[in-house]
Amino acid sequence: MNRxxxxxxxxxxxxxxxxxxxxxxxxxxxxxxxxxxxxxxxxPAALAHRTAxxxxxxxxxQRGFDTLGEEFILFTAVLGAAMVLRRARDEHTVSPRxxxxxxxxxxxxTVLLPVALVTGVYVIAHGQLTPGGGFQGGVALATGLHVAxxxxxxxxxRNVRPRxxxxxxxxxxxxxxxxxxxxxxxxxxxxxxxxxxWGVQGQIVSGGTVPLLNAAVGVEVGSALVVLLAxxxxxxxxIETG
Amino acid sequence: xxxxxxLVDLTVLLVAAVATVAVRTxxxxxxxxxxxxxxxxLALLFTFLQAPDVALxxxxxxxxxxxxxxxxxxxxxxxxxxxxxxxxxxxxxxxx
Amino acid sequence: xxxxxxxxxxxxxxxxxDPLPYLAAGWILLAGLHGLVxxxxxxxxxxxxxxxxxxxxxxxxxxxxxxxxTAPYFTDIPPTTPVADPxxxxxxxxxVVVGAAVSALLLALVLQTAKRHGTAxxxxxxxxKG
Numbered sequence: 389m390n391r392x393x394x395x396x397x398x399x400x401x402x403x404x405x406x407x408x409x410x411x412x413x414x415x416x417x418x419x420x421x422x423x424x425x426x427x428x429x430x431x432p433a434a435l436a437h438r439t440a441x442x443x444x445x446x447x448x449x450q451r452g453f454d455t456l457g458e459e460f461i462l463f464t465a466v467l468g469a470a471m472v473l474r475r476a477r478d479e480h481t482v483s484p485r486x487x488x489x490x491x492x493x494x495x496x497x498t499v500l501l502p503v504a505l506v507t508g509v510y511v512i513a514h515g516q517l518t519p520g521g522g523f524q525g526g527v528a529l530a531t532g533l534h535v536a537x538x539x540x541x542x543x544x545x546r547n548v549r550p551r552x553x554x555x556x557x558x559x560x561x562x563x564x565x566x567x568x569x570x571x572x573x574x575x576x577x578x579x580x581x582x583x584x585x586w587g588v589q590g591q592i593v594s595g596g597t598v599p600l601l602n603a604a605v606g607v608e609v610g611s612a613l614v615v616l617l618a619x620x621x622x623x624x625x626x627i628e629t630g
Numbered sequence: 631x632x633x634x635x636x637l638v639d640l641t642v643l644l645v646a647a648v649a650t651v652a653v654r655t656x657x658x659x660x661x662x663x664x665x666x667x668x669x670x671x672l673a674l675l676f677t678f679l680q681a682p683d684v685a686l687x688x689x690x691x692x693x694x695x696x697x698x699x700x701x702x703x704x705x706x707x708x709x710x711x712x713x714x715x716x717x718x719x720x721x722x723x724x725x726x
Numbered sequence: 727x728x729x730x731x732x733x734x735x736x737x738x739x740x741x742x743x744d745p746l747p748y749l750a751a752g753w754i755l756l757a758g759l760h761g762l763v764x765x766x767x768x769x770x771x772x773x774x775x776x777x778x779x780x781x782x783x784x785x786x787x788x789x790x791x792x793x794x795x796t797a798p799y800f801t802d803i804p805p806t807t808p809v810a811d812p813x814x815x816x817x818x819x820x821x822v823v824v825g826a827a828v829s830a831l832l833l834a835l836v837l838q839t840a841k842r843h844g845t846a847x848x849x850x851x852x853x854x855k856g
Contacts, residue, residue, distance in 0.1 A: 391764075391849070398763040402756050409755075413748040420635070420744065420793030427790070427811040431798065434812065435805050442798035442812035443683050443819065451816070458820040465827035469834040511686070517801050519682035523823045527690040590801050609823060613695065616830050623837060624702040629710065635793065639746050645784065646750040646757075649777050653761030658769040665773055672780055676818075679787045680797040680810040684818045688783070691826045696776055703833045704769055707840040 438586040439595035440517045447521070448601040452580035455601075456565055459608060463562045466612040470555075473619040481626045486541040497539020504532025512606035516595035522605025529606070530613035542625055551618055554611040561608035568600055634678065641675040658704045662697040669693035747788035754781035768836040768846045772829055779825045783818050790814025 417423040434445030447455050475481065508529030515521030537545040572581035580597075587594035648671055652664040669692025676685035758781060761774030790811030798809040840846040 394763055398760060402759065405759075406752065406756060409752045410749075413745055413752070416748060416789065418743045419747050419788055420791050422792060422808075424790070424792055424811050426813040427792070427798070427809065430811075430813050431805075431809060434798075435800060440799055440801040441683075442800065442809065443815045446812050446816035447819065455820060458824050461824050462827045465824070465831045469827075469831045472831075472834040472838050518799060519686060519797065521683065523819055524683060524686040524690065527687055527695070527823065531690055531694050612827070616827070617695075617698070619834070620699055620702040620706075620830075620837075624706045624709075629841065632793070635744065638791075639744070642747045642750045642784070645780075646753050649754045649780065650757045652777050653757045653774050656766065656770055658767055658773060661770055661773045665776060668777070668780065672783065675784070676787055679791045680795060681787050681790070681815045681818065682797055684783070684787065684815055684822065687819055687822045691822050692776075692780070695826055696829055699830050699833050700769055700773060703837050706837055707769070707846050710841050711844050711846070 435589070437582055437596060437598075438589040439598050440589055441515060441519070441521070441595075443519075444515050444521050444598050444602065445595065448598045448605075449582050449595070452569065452601065455605075456569060456580065459562055459565055459605065462609065462612060463558065466558070466616050470615055470619045473623050475622075475627055479627050479629050481622075482628050484542050484625045486543065489540065494539050497535050501532065501535045501539065504535055505529060508532055508606075508610065512602055513592065513599070515602035515606075516598045517590065517592065522602040523609055525602075526606045526609025527613060529610035530617065533614060534617065537621075542621065545621075549614050549618060551615060554614050554618075557607055558611040558615060561604045561606075561611065564604040565601060565608070568597055568604065572597070638675070638678050641671065641678055645671050645675055658700060662700040662704070665700070666693050666697040669696070747784060747791075751781045751785035751788060754778070754784060766847055766849065768839070768848050769833065771848065772832050772836065775832070776825070776829055779821070783821065786814045786818045786821070 430446050430450060431442050433450055434442040437445060437449055439445035439449065508525045510525075511520035511528055512522055512525030515525065533549060534545065536548050569580035572583050573579050576583040582596040582598070584596040584600075586596045593599070645668065648664065648668045652661055652668050655661040655664050669688060672692055673685040673689040676682070676688055755778055758774045758778035761777065762771050765771035765774060790813070792808055792810050795808040795810050796803060798812040798815065800807075836846060839851065843851055845851065
C-alpha cells in the first residue's frame with residue numbers, strides 16, 4: 389500500500405475512532421466522581437485479607453492468575469528479545485575501551501549503587517504496605533545496578549551482573565510464582581488462593597501470600613530487565629559484524 | 631474548580647502536548663529524549679491522580695528504560711548501516 | 727465543584743463534568759496512531775507505540791480517579807476513607823512493565839532487521855530474504 393492510500397485510510401479510521409470514543413466518553417462515569425463499583429468491592433476484599441496496599445491485594449490476591457499471565461508475557465518477551473539479540477555466527481565481540489570517568493562521578497556512583505539496591509529491596513519487601521511492590525522494586529533494582537556502568541565502565545557492570553545466574557533467577561522466579569499458586573490448590577480450594585495466615589494489617593508479615601508473590605515478581609522483573617539491557621548493551625558496545 | 635482539579639487538568643494538557651511533540655519528532659534519538667520527558671510528566675500526572683505506585687514504575691520504565699533501549703538500538707543501527715547522520719555518537723556509550 | 731462522596735449518582739448516561747482527561751487520552755491515542763502510520767523509521771514507530779500505550783494509562787487512571795480521595799494504602803488511614811480505584815491502578819501498573827518488555831522485543835526485532843537489510847525504513851523493506 390502506498391503512503392497516500394495509507395494516510396487516507398488512517399484519517400477515515402481516525403474519524404471513526406474519534407466518533408465512537410467521543411460518544412463512549414459521554415457515557416463514562418464522570419471524571420473524579422463517586423461512582424466506583426470496583427473500588428467499593430476491591431477495598432473491603434483487600435482489608436479482609438489484612439493487606440494495607442489495596443493495589444497489591446488486587447494484583448497478587450484477587451486477580452493473581454491474571455498477574456501470572458502478565459508475568460509470563462514479560463518472561464517470554466524478554467526471552468524473545470535476548471534470543472533475537474544473541475551473537476550470530478558471522479559476528480565477533482570486541483572489548484569496549486574503558487572511558488575516562490570523573491572522580492566525582494565515580495564517588496557518587498559508589499555511594500549511589502548500594503543505596504539504589506537497598507531501595508529496590510525495600511520497595512519489594514514493603515509492597516503489601518506502601519506504594520510499591522515487585523514490579524516497581526524490580527525495575528528499581530535493575531536500573532540501580534546500571535549505576536555501575538555510569539560510575540565505572542562496561543567491564544565493571546559485566547562483573548556485577550552475572551548473566552547466567554540472572555537468566556536462571558528469572559526463570560526460577562517465574563516458576564516460583566506458578567508454584568505458589570499450586571500451594572493454593574493443595575491447601576486451599578483454588579489456584580493462587582491466599583492460603584497463608586493473613587497476619588496483622590500494617591505489619592511487614594501481612595497479606596498472606598502477597599509478600600511472597602511480590603518477592604517472586606521482584607526477582608523476575610529485576611533479573612529480566614538486567615538480562616534485557618545486557619542484550620542491548622552487548623549489541624551496541626561489543627558485537628561487530630564480520 | 632479546586633486547585634487539585636486545576637493541577638490535574640494542566641498536567642493532562644501538558645502530557646497531551648508533549649505526546650504530540652514526541653510523535654512529530656522524527657529523529658529517533660531526539661524522540662527518545664522527548665519520550666523520557668513524557669514519562670516524567672506522566673509520573674507527575676499519576677501522582678496527582680493518587681496512583682503513586684503507577685507513578686513509581688512509570689518513572690523508572692518510561693523515563694529510563696524505554697528511552698535507553700531506543701538510544702542503544704539507534705546507536706547500533708547507525709553504526710551498522712553507516713549512515714553518519716549524527717546522533718548515533720551521542721550518549722555515554724558513544725566515546726567508549 | 728464539590729461532590730458529596732456518598733451521593734449515589736446514576737453515572738451512566740450523564741454528561742461528564744470534566745471530560746478533559748478522557749478527551750486527552752483519546753487525543754494521545756490518535757496522535758500516536760498517526761505517528762505509527764506515517765512513520766519512516768521503525769524505531770520512531772516503536773516510540774509512537776509507547777505514546778499510544780500512555781494514552782491507555784491516562785484513560786485507566788482517569789476512570790479510577792475520585793475527587794478528594796486519597797491513594798489506596800490503608801497503613802495509616804481509617805478503612806472507611808474514600809480512595810482512588812485500586813483495580814484501575816493494578817491494571818495500569820502491570821501494563822507499564824509489560825508494555826516496556828514488549829517494546830524491547832520489537833526494538834530487538836528492528837535491530838536485527840536493520841542489521842540484515844541495512845535499513846530501518848519500513849517502506850524500504852520490500853521482501854524478506856534469508
